[in-house]
Amino acid sequence: MKNILIIHTKYRSTGGEDIAVDNETEFLKKTFNVKTLYYSNDIENYFLQFFYFLINRNFGSEKKLNDAINKFNPDFVYIHNTWFKGSNGIFKFLNKRNIPFAIKIHNFRYDCTRFILSKNHFRSSNYCNLCGLNKSDMGVFNSYFLDSKLKSLFVIIYGKKYFKILKHKKTKILVLTEFHKSYLSKVLLKNDNIFIFPNITNIVNNNETIKDKKFIVYAGRISDEKGVDVLIDAFIKAKLEGVTLKIIGGGPNLNMLKDKFKEPKIEFLGIISNEDTIKLISKSLAVVTATKLYEGQPTLLCEASLLGVPSIFPDTGGIKEFFPLDYKLKFVQFNYQDLRSKLLNVKDEKLLKEIGIENKKFLINLLDESLFVDKFKSIIDYE
Numbered sequence: 001m002k003n004i005l006i007i008h009t010k011y012r013s014t015g016g017e018d019i020a021v022d023n024e025t026e027f028l029k030k031t032f033n034v035k036t037l038y039y040s041n042d043i044e045n046y047f048l049q050f051f052y053f054l055i056n057r058n059f060g061s062e063k064k065l066n067d068a069i070n071k072f073n074p075d076f077v078y079i080h081n082t083w084f085k086g087s088n089g090i091f092k093f094l095n096k097r098n099i100p101f102a103i104k105i106h107n108f109r110y111d112c113t114r115f116i117l118s119k120n121h122f123r124s125s126n127y128c129n130l131c132g133l134n135k136s137d138m139g140v141f142n143s144y145f146l147d148s149k150l151k152s153l154f155v156i157i158y159g160k161k162y163f164k165i166l167k168h169k170k171t172k173i174l175v176l177t178e179f180h181k182s183y184l185s186k187v188l189l190k191n192d193n194i195f196i197f198p199n200i201t202n203i204v205n206n207n208e209t210i211k212d213k214k215f216i217v218y219a220g221r222i223s224d225e226k227g228v229d230v231l232i233d234a235f236i237k238a239k240l241e242g243v244t245l246k247i248i249g250g251g252p253n254l255n256m257l258k259d260k261f262k263e264p265k266i267e268f269l270g271i272i273s274n275e276d277t278i279k280l281i282s283k284s285l286a287v288v289t290a291t292k293l294y295e296g297q298p299t300l301l302c303e304a305s306l307l308g309v310p311s312i313f314p315d316t317g318g319i320k321e322f323f324p325l326d327y328k329l330k331f332v333q334f335n336y337q338d339l340r341s342k343l344l345n346v347k348d349e350k351l352l353k354e355i356g357i358e359n360k361k362f363l364i365n366l367l368d369e370s371l372f373v374d375k376f377k378s379i380i381d382y383e
Contacts, residue, residue, distance in 0.1 A: 002380065004032045005074035007065070009039040009086040013250070015221070016299035017106045019274065020199040021080050027200040028078075031373050035072045037065060039085035053154040056161050057089030065090055069097065076380050077101040084154070088161045102172035102379060103165075104197065105180070106296055110166060111187055113159025118142045129294045129316070132225020169193065172379060176297040177318025183294075195379050198322075201302040201367060215244040215267075216312075216346060217284045219277050219300050222251030227290035227314075229253065232261050234290070234336045238343040243285065248277055281309055285346045286329070288312040290339060295319050302367075305359040310352050312342050324362045328355060 006028070008021045028034050039061055043049050052058045068074075077099055082090065094101050108130035115121045121142045122128055122135040137146055145151040165171055167188045174197040175181050185191050216235070222228050228247065235245045244264070247257075250271045258268050269280075281287055287304040294317035301311040302322060313319050314333035323330070329345060331338040345351060 001031075001033050002075040003072055004028060004034045005068060005072055005077045006034060006036045006080070007039075007077060007082070007086060007090065008036070008080040009041060009082055009084070011081070012041055013271075017081060019299060020106065020297075023202055024200045027369065027372070028376070030369075031376075035068065035074070037068045039064075041085050052087065053084070053157065056087065056157055057092075058085060058087035059089075061085055061087055062089050062093050065093060069099065074099065079103045080106070082162070083158060088158060088165060091165050100172075100380070102174055102195075104174040105166075105184070106176065106199075108180075108183070108294055108296075110159065110163055113142075113144050113155045114163040115142050115159075116156055127292075129292070132223070132293050172382065174379065177321045179294070179318035179321065180296060193382070195375070195382075197372075197375060197379070198367060199297050199299075199302075200369070200372065201299070201306060201363070211283055211285065213244075213283070214242050214346075215246050215284055216343075217246050217248065217277075217281055217287045217300075217304075218289060219248035219281070219287070220289065222247065222249050222254040222257065224253060225292050226251075227292045229257060229260075230336050231288060231290035231339070232257065232266055234339045235288075235343060236261075236263075236265070238340045240343065240346060243346060245288075246280060246284070248272055248280070278303060278307070282307045284309055285349070285352055286310045286312055288343070290314060290336075291316065292334070293317070297322065302363060305356075305363040308353075308356040308360045310355040310359060312339070312345075314339075322363060322366065324358050 006021070006025055010018055025034060025036055077094055079101055082088065112121055112128060112131045118135050118138040118140060126135045131144070133144070141149065141152070142156060143149055143152045144155050166173060167190065169190060169192065172193045172195070173184065174195050175184060176198050178196060181194050181196055184194055218228065218231060220226055232245065244267055246267045246269055248269045254268065281304050287300055287309060288311070289298065289300065291314060296318060298313070298319055301313060301319065304311050305322070310329055312329045312331070315330045316333045320327060320330055329342050331342045
């Protein structure tokens with residue numbers, strides 16, 4: 001049984017990637033001897049962290065990695081998020097120790113944070129589908145963090161080095177979808193060592209749920225790039241009698257939207273536990289997102305499918321790869337009249353049940369655990 005060390009820098013607010021890493025870790029433990037090394041982005045010494053940003057390394061993180069390697073002796077290291085406590089220094093450290101590793105990429109930020117100038121980030125567009133930022137908000141400098149030029153500079157230093165690491169021909173990269181593999185191959189100018197490996201989503205045994213109250217669920221970050229404002233607007237215009245929209249999550253736009261949409265059909269639940277979110281999804285008519293980004297593997301929609309609950313989503317990125325061909329409830333991204341027409345389908349409960357059953361069967365087959373084990377073994381052994 002091979003030893004697998006999993007490295008991940010957790011986000012300050014638990015998000016979909018953190019949940020995906022935890023799920024995948026539990027899955028891999030069934031076949032491999034697995035240990036985890038999780039970093040936290042809490043800053044204890046600001047002067048020391050400033051120095052680490054400048055040199056693109058973190059000696060404290062590397063010491064923790066060295067200790068983990070000496071105690072565990074991993075055959076393979078599986079890396080997720082490294083910004084910022086993990087740092088790029090861990091890749092050089094692993095190479096020096098001649099320990100093979102793979103990086104799993106959950107989003108597209110690597111292609112946003114590698115440029116100093118905003119014109120190179122946005123190319124010929126004003127809006128970036130990768131990160132949801134607008135060029136008009138930045139000026140000449142690529143201010144990835146709009147509230148801090150200094151923090152933006154640090155992430156550019158990190159992003160430039162990280163991109164070089166990805167581009168190296170021997171770096172093994174795991175992505176979630178065929179769409180992402182194709183995109184990544186173009187920007188890295190390489191096809192080899194890029195593997196499709198979706199996130200494991202826990203199968204939930206779902207008995208028939210009584211849906212005594214009719215509602216739709218959005219769960220996720222409440223921000224511009226997630227399109228929550230236009231989703232609420234489309235829902236209101238759809239005039240679905242007796243149906244409410246429950247908004248789960250927090251974010252920079254939460255209070256603004258609560259002030260803007262004060263009506264009983266829109267319920268803002270704030271941040272609740274993943275367990276409570278799952279319970280609400282299981283009782284809902286459908287889940288919905290109006291994201292403006294190229295999404296990878298949407299945790300919300302996959303969890304809904306495994307509960308037999310249909311999803312309404314924009315045709316963007318690799319989302320549709322997790323649904324049957326010619327899926328009936330996807331809409332043209334940024335076409336909110338089309339979104340409104342798809343929302344009207346929630347009145348047809350027979351159709352929703354049929355779609356929910358199809359989605360569940362499709363995703364269970366797609367995320368077959370036995371296939372994942374064989375695929376991960378082949379990635380480890382690939383030369």
